[in-house]
Amino acid sequence: MHSPAPKAASATLARPVDLTTLWIAPPLLVLGGLFFYPLVLILGQSLGSDGSALSLRFYAQVLATPLFQGALLHTIVIAVASSVGCLTLGFVMALVLSFVPFPGARGIARLIDTFIALPTFLVALAFTFIYGSAGLLNMSLMATFHLPLPPIDFLYSPWGVILAEITVYTPFVMRPLLASFSLIEPAQIEVASSLGAGPWRIIRQIILPAAIPALLAGGSLCLLLTVNEFGIVLFIGAKGVITLPLLVYDKAIQEFDYTTACVIAMVNIALSLSLYSLYRLVVARFGGRNAGLV
Amino acid sequence: MASDLALDSARSVARSAREPGSGICFEDVTVAYKGTVVLERFSLTVAPGEIMAIIGPSGSGKTTALRAVAGFVRPVSGRIQIGERDVTDLPPYERDLGMVVQNYALFPHMRVDENVAFGLRARKEADTTVYGRVQECLRMVGMLNYARRYPRELSGGQQQRVAIARALAIRPRVLLLDEPLSALDAQIRRSMLDELARLHRELPALTVLYVTHDQTEALTLADRIAIMRDGRLVATGRSHALYRLPTNRFAAEFLGRANLLTVRREATSGAGSASDGVFARVRFGDVSLLARSAEGVSAGDECLLCIRPHDIGLQRPPAPVNALVGTVQSVVWQGDLHNVTLDLGADLGADLRGDLAGDRGDSILRLVSLPLREPPQPGDRLEVFFAPEDAVLIPAEAAHA
Amino acid sequence: MLVWSRTGRAGAWGVLALLFGVVYGVPLVMIALASIAGQWNGALPSHLSLGHYAEALDGDSAAQLRVSIVTGAVASAVAMFLGSWAALALRNLRPAPRRLFDMVFFLPSAVPSVSVGLGLLVAFSRQPLLLNGTTLIVIIAHFVLISAFTYGNVSAGLSRLPPEFELVAASLGARPGYRLRRVTLPLLTPYLIAAFSLSFAMSMGEVGATIMVYPPGWVTLPVGIFALTDRGEVFAGAALTMLLAITTLIVLLGLSRIPTKAVTRQG
Numbered sequence: 005m006h007s008p009a010p011k012a013a014s015a016t017l018a019r020p021v022d023l024t025t026l027w028i029a030p031p032l033l034v035l036g037g038l039f040f041y042p043l044v045l046i047l048g049q050s051l052g053s054d055g056s057a058l059s060l061r062f063y064a065q066v067l068a069t070p071l072f073q074g075a076l077l078h079t080i081v082i083a084v085a086s087s088v089g090c091l092t093l094g095f096v097m098a099l100v101l102s103f104v105p106f107p108g109a110r111g112i113a114r115l116i117d118t119f120i121a122l123p124t125f126l127v128a129l130a131f132t133f134i135y136g137s138a139g140l141l142n143m144s145l146m147a148t149f150h151l152p153l154p155p156i157d158f159l160y161s162p163w164g165v166i167l168a169e170i171t172v173y174t175p176f177v178m179r180p181l182l183a184s185f186s187l188i189e190p191a192q193i194e195v196a197s198s199l200g201a202g203p204w205r206i207i208r209q210i211i212l213p214a215a216i217p218a219l220l221a222g223g224s225l226c227l228l229l230t231v232n233e234f235g236i237v238l239f240i241g242a243k244g245v246i247t248l249p250l251l252v253y254d255k256a257i258q259e260f261d262y263t264t265a266c267v268i269a270m271v272n273i274a275l276s277l278s279l280y281s282l283y284r285l286v287v288a289r290f291g292g293r294n295a296g297l298v
Numbered sequence: 299m300a301s302d303l304a305l306d307s308a309r310s311v312a313r314s315a316r317e318p319g320s321g322i323c324f325e326d327v328t329v330a331y332k333g334t335v336v337l338e339r340f341s342l343t344v345a346p347g348e349i350m351a352i353i354g355p356s357g358s359g360k361t362t363a364l365r366a367v368a369g370f371v372r373p374v375s376g377r378i379q380i381g382e383r384d385v386t387d388l389p390p391y392e393r394d395l396g397m398v399v400q401n402y403a404l405f406p407h408m409r410v411d412e413n414v415a416f417g418l419r420a421r422k423e424a425d426t427t428v429y430g431r432v433q434e435c436l437r438m439v440g441m442l443n444y445a446r447r448y449p450r451e452l453s454g455g456q457q458q459r460v461a462i463a464r465a466l467a468i469r470p471r472v473l474l475l476d477e478p479l480s481a482l483d484a485q486i487r488r489s490m491l492d493e494l495a496r497l498h499r500e501l502p503a504l505t506v507l508y509v510t511h512d513q514t515e516a517l518t519l520a521d522r523i524a525i526m527r528d529g530r531l532v533a534t535g536r537s538h539a540l541y542r543l544p545t546n547r548f549a550a551e552f553l554g555r556a557n558l559l560t561v562r563r564e565a566t567s568g569a570g571s572a573s574d575g576v577f578a579r580v581r582f583g584d585v586s587l588l589a590r591s592a593e594g595v596s597a598g599d600e601c602l603l604c605i606r607p608h609d610i611g612l613q614r615p616p617a618p619v620n621a622l623v624g625t626v627q628s629v630v631w632q633g634d635l636h637n638v639t640l641d642l643g644a645d646l647g648a649d650l651r652g653d654l655a656g657d658r659g660d661s662i663l664r665l666v667s668l669p670l671r672e673p674p675q676p677g678d679r680l681e682v683f684f685a686p687e688d689a690v691l692i693p694a695e696a697a698h699a
Numbered sequence: 700m701l702v703w704s705r706t707g708r709a710g711a712w713g714v715l716a717l718l719f720g721v722v723y724g725v726p727l728v729m730i731a732l733a734s735i736a737g738q739w740n741g742a743l744p745s746h747l748s749l750g751h752y753a754e755a756l757d758g759d760s761a762a763q764l765r766v767s768i769v770t771g772a773v774a775s776a777v778a779m780f781l782g783s784w785a786a787l788a789l790r791n792l793r794p795a796p797r798r799l800f801d802m803v804f805f806l807p808s809a810v811p812s813v814s815v816g817l818g819l820l821v822a823f824s825r826q827p828l829l830l831n832g833t834t835l836i837v838i839i840a841h842f843v844l845i846s847a848f849t850y851g852n853v854s855a856g857l858s859r860l861p862p863e864f865e866l867v868a869a870s871l872g873a874r875p876g877y878r879l880r881r882v883t884l885p886l887l888t889p890y891l892i893a894a895f896s897l898s899f900a901m902s903m904g905e906v907g908a909t910i911m912v913y914p915p916g917w918v919t920l921p922v923g924i925f926a927l928t929d930r931g932e933v934f935a936g937a938a939l940t941m942l943l944a945i946t947t948l949i950v951l952l953g954l955s956r957i958p959t960k961a962v963t964r965q966g
Contacts, residue, residue: 027788028800031781039807039843042818049821093718100715103701104708112715116723121897121951122944123904123921129928129940130726133733140729144742171722191403193701195461197390198368198397199417199468203701209416211701213407232811234907238925249813249907256817257911266821269814280809284802369703389703 043273050266066267072251076271079231079247082165087226089170091219094177099207102185103193113182119175127171128239135159160242168236173229177222184218185211217290224283231276248272319346319503320381320471322367327376329362337362338529339376344522346381349498349506351520351537353513353552359529364474364509369393380472391420396465400477402457404449410460411436411445417468435463438497455486462497475508479515491518513553517541525549543590543690550604550692557610557663559603559642561587563595563691577686583642587620589689602692607637609688610665618683624663626678635666636673640680733937744934751938760939763923764946770919771902774841775849775895782849782894783887786857787879801854808847815843816911834917840908845898852897856890857883888959896954903947 051058066072097116101109134140135156142154149155158164188211196206234249246254248268256265322344329337337359344350352360365371366378369390377386385393396417404413411432418428436442439459449457458478465473478494479487495518498506510516516523517537524534525548533540533549544550547558561580578591580603587603595601614621624640631637643661665682674680702708733739737746755761785804789797807815819840823830830836860883868882884891906921913922920943928936 022791024791025788027791028785031785031788032800032803034781035804035807035843035846038819038839039810039815039846042815042822043810045821046814046818093722097715097718099701100711104711104715106712112719116719118948119723121900121947123906123940123947125904125906125921125924126730126940126944127726129924129933129937130730130733132933133729133739133937134725138739140725140742147742171726174722189401189403191399191401192405194368194370194390195397195399195403195464196405196416196420197703198393198395198474199420199464200391200394201416201420202389202391203707205420206701210405228809232907234811234813235904235921238906238910239928241929249811252811252813252817253907253911256820262817262821265817269811269817272811273814276809276811277806280806284805391703 046266046269046273049263050270052263062263062267066264067271071246072268072271075246075248075251075268078162078245079249079272079275082162082169082245082247083227083230085162085166086169086173086230087223089166090174090177090226091223093170094174094181094222095215095219097174098178098181098185099211102182103211113178116175116178119172123235124172124233125235125239127168128236131159131164131168131240135164159240160244162245164240164242165237165245165247168240169230169233172233172236173226176225176229177219180218180222181215184215188214217286220286220290221283224279224286228276228279228283231272231279248275319505320383321346321348321379321505322350322472322507323377323379324363324366325377325379327363327366327373327378329359329366329371329373331371336529337366337373340529340531341376342524342531342534344505344507346505347503348522349508349520350522350524351508351510351516352524352526353510353516354526354532355552356511357528358526360509360511360526361476362529363526364476364507367393367472367507368395368397368474394468394470395472395474396468396470397474398458398461398465398476398478400481402449402454402461402481404457404460404464406449408448409445410441410447410449410452413449413460414464414467416464421468431467431469432463435467436460438466438500439463439493454482455490458482458490459493462494466497466501470504472505472507475506475510477510478508480510480512487515491515495519517553523553525552527552544604544692545592547602547692550602555607555664557605557607557665558692559605559663560600561589561603561691562600563597565597578691580691582622585622587622587689588686589620589691590686592691592693594693595691599694601694603689604692605684605689607664607666610663610682610684612665612667612670612680612682614681615683615685619686620684620689621681622663622683623679623681626674626676626680627662628676629673631669631673633669635668636670638665638667638674638680639663640665640682730937731941733934734941735938736934739934751935752942754935755939755942759918760920760923760935760942763918763920764939764942766917767903767920767943768946768950770838770841770917771899774838774845774902775898777838777842778846778849778898779853779891779895782846782851783853783884783891785850786854787883789854790857804850805847807843808851812840812844812905812907813911816840816908819843819908819912831912832914834914836912837909837914837917837919840912841902841905844905844908845901848901849894849898852890852894853887856887856893860886885959892954892957892959896951899950899954900947903943 048058050062051060052062101113132139136142136159137154137157139159142156145151145155146153158167192210193206196210197203201209232249233247234253237245237247237250238253249272252265252269252272255261255268322342324340324342327337327340328335340359340363342350342352342363352363354360362371366373367380367385369385369388373386377384379385380393380395404410405416408416414432414435415428418431423431432445433442436445439462441456441459441463444452444456444460449460452460458481462478475494479490482490498504498519508516508520520537522535523537523540525532525540527548533545535545540549541553544553544556550556550558559582561582564579564581564586576591577588578595580587580589580601582603589603592601622640622642624642627639627641629636629638640663641661642663663682702711732744732747734751735747735749736744737748737750738744755764782804785800789800789804792800819836820831822828823836823839830839864882864886865878868878873881904921905919906925909919909922910925913919918926920939924936924939924943927933927939
């Protein structure tokens with residue numbers, strides 16, 4: 005009783021809708037409900053959806069305040085300085101670990117890597133014991149030179165946050181760097197030095213060019229992570245150092261000003277997403293998800 | 299036309315190279331890694347302008363010896379000289395030598411010409427000098443047309459040519475070649491071997507230290523060969539002499555293929571031969587043979603008789619001196635030659651067979667001949683011949699060195 | 700080997716030791732010292748004791764540690780499950796939508812944690828879903844923040860899996876479900892464990908989103924530590940931070956000891 009026509013029709017119908025593609029729906033729905041839906045609501049609230057018409061008036065208000073401008077500036081300065089610091093420190097340490105090896109070098113590298121698993125505020129807290137007003141450094145200096153007041157207060161300036169973030173995020177740079185260094189043939193370095201190149205020239209002309217993809221990937225990942233960093237800034241708790249995430253927290257939790265918090269959060273998210281696109285671009289251009297994280 | 303140009307440029311490199319090349323001298327060099335001695339009291343002198351090949355199995359210390367010259371490993375004791383200069387304590391970049399390694403190690407982010415210019419730039423040579431020298435060296439290895447390419451765009455053989463040009467560009471006093479051909483396939487390896495020989499003819503002042511595990515490369519290229527084993531120098535000599543007259547069992551077996559028969563030197567050398575001092579009569583089972591004598595083999599001693607497979611003939615010569623009879627085990631045709639394996643065991647005296655029981659292969663004789671129209675069949679009995687000049691005795695003590 | 704002279708090498712090692720010491724060594728030592736400090740009036744603490752740890756283990760902090768572990772374990776398990784699901788399901792798509800969704804699943808890692816918390820607060824303080832003030836909202840926050848990392852780990856693992864295994868399994872007559880259970884998932888185990896480890900560690904140290912959404916009855920240890928240090932109880936805070944770090948490392952160590960059958964010979 006089967007006529008050939010319906011069979012053919014069902015076959016052509018089945019083609020465009022491959023049912024296996026629907027497997028992607030459940031995780032997408034979960035993420036949509038728990039992540040994208042809240043984001044849309046933040047956007048809505050920042051545009052004043054609770055009131056009457058949507059407008060940018062809250063943006064105009066918030067963006068004009070010195071508090072916001074200061075936070076934006078701090079966020080950017082801290083992120084850029086920390087990333088530069090991470091790249092420098094990570095490059096120097098990875099260089100020695102890879103090219104001037106010693107017994108135990110791998111152990112040191114692994115130890116630095118485990119810092120990725122530790123809470124970020126651990127370093128902030130540790131810093132208060134070292135550089136804080138009653139910390140190791142100030143107390144020793146006061147005792148040695150008979151000073152009445154703690155001489156060093158950089159911990160409560162952006163520099164304290166920057167140093168803490170360098171400590172926390174350098175391992176994220178070292179991962180891709182160590183990986184890219186391990187790909188450099190030792191023979192290349194040997195041949196270069198037999199051709200008369202000293203260590204500095206080899207670093208400049210052989211190692212650095214090979215490390216550029218890793219530096220770019222690690223650097224842009226660092227920028228993203230430091231722009232988003234919250235725990236370190238919170239724990240150091242310097243009065244003058246307010247970043248965008250901290251400002252969002254202050255507005256929402258301390259002042260219950262959700263609309264302002266949403267505006268600042270949108271700016272912060274926009275900044276983060278553009279840095280994230282930069283990172284993806286770098287990784288796509290230079291290959292390898294070397295940082296192994298995002 | 300192209301070869302004229304190449305020759306020209308080679309002459310100009312040779313002319314401007316510091317005229318008499320510098321030799322290399324190892325003096326009692328010992329190298330140890332983490333307590334393991336990998337090179338033990340190694341002494342060797344390479345004359346200026348000479349090609350010295352160091353061969354040996356892997357782990358024999360040959361590469362360590364080269365790396366010690368380059369400065370990548372530091373001897374725990376002993377000295378290394380390049381020319382008149384003691385370089386033992388110099389860093390690699392002050393040693394003035396060129397180096398070519400197995401995997402070329404071209405810098406992947408630099409073009410061919412930048413690679414070749416690298417050493418000159420490191421020496422801060424003027425731009426005009428660099429340009430001229432790069433052209434010259436690339437022309438010499440026939441890679442001038444590839445100057446703007448990146449290494450990844452070249453074949454293995456081309457990359458190795460660039461690596462050679464890069465090493466020569468700095469006009470080194472010494473060229474170190476570390477298994478330079480082993481990453482290439484057989485056909486390119488042969489042509490590169492010819493190329494290297496040509497380069498050395500054009501740069502006769504250049505001293506070359508050539509490390510390889512391949513005896514053909516060593517025999518083709520080297521003036522002298524040093525054979526290493528377990529971190530020690532086992533034998534050294536001019537290539538031809540070392541091949542014809544190996545001084546110990548390891549040298550005989552590692553450099554080319556050798557038949558080693560356990561023999562006993564006869565008490566009297568009164569075989570009537572005129573060359574008493576040079577030749578000695580030995581007994582192999584019931585057979586009496588005549589071979590080149592060697593130092594350290596006295597009358598009555600057990601020793602080894604070394605005879606190369608291609609020196610054994612199937613044709614009865616007018617006045618046969620040495621003849622052996624055996625049973626054909628296998629005959630393998632390889633196109634341009636026949637490989638024949640002969641078992642001499644059945645024809646040995648009973649006493650010697652007993653002695654040989656533990657020494658596997660000692661009653662087996664291999665020979666190669668030009669393709670035979672009617673090759674022998676396995677199981678055939680065959681008589682073979684060799685001249686006393688082609689057989690050499692090796693002391694038994696050295697056999698167990 | 701880059702530096703050939705002994706003095707040069709010693710210099711390089713000296714620089715490394717100095718950097719490592721100042722940046723990593725001293726902070727670790729100081730926080731460990733602070734956690735056992737009785738008093739700290741001079742340059743270094745005095746009256747060392749394990750008192751802070753003892754207090755930590757039988758007060759509120761013990762409960763907070765438990766909350767952190769439960770939150771981390773549940774959020775990581777859910778993230779691992781959904782992340783693997785997403786990574787496996789993506790393989791059925793054509794390249795273009797595949798790239799798009801790949802980016803979608805990575806996106807949560809790019810958004811600041813405080814904003815994620817704010818979003819949850821805004822979204823679930825109203826109809827249709829009122830979750831504000833519940834335990835669930837904390838776990839959701841953690842799940843959202845770590846989901847990208849688990850997804851990333853699993854999809855990286857999948858892309859490294861030689862396709863031949865599944866082809867061979869299919870040629871031997873294994874249906875998709877059987878293939879997934881007997882071939883793909885076992886081969887993915889190392890990546891699943893790595894994904895779980897990373898997300899658990901991140902969850903244990905999470906402050907930004909938690910501090911936005913936590914209810915009084917579900918305080919994670921980092922939030923508790925912040926409350927303590929904010930009140931000036933820094934030594935107790937140091938002890939709890941050490942406790943948090945040690946717990947995390949013990950769990951990671953335990954996870955790394957899980958034997959996996961998928962041993963790749965090449966390493």
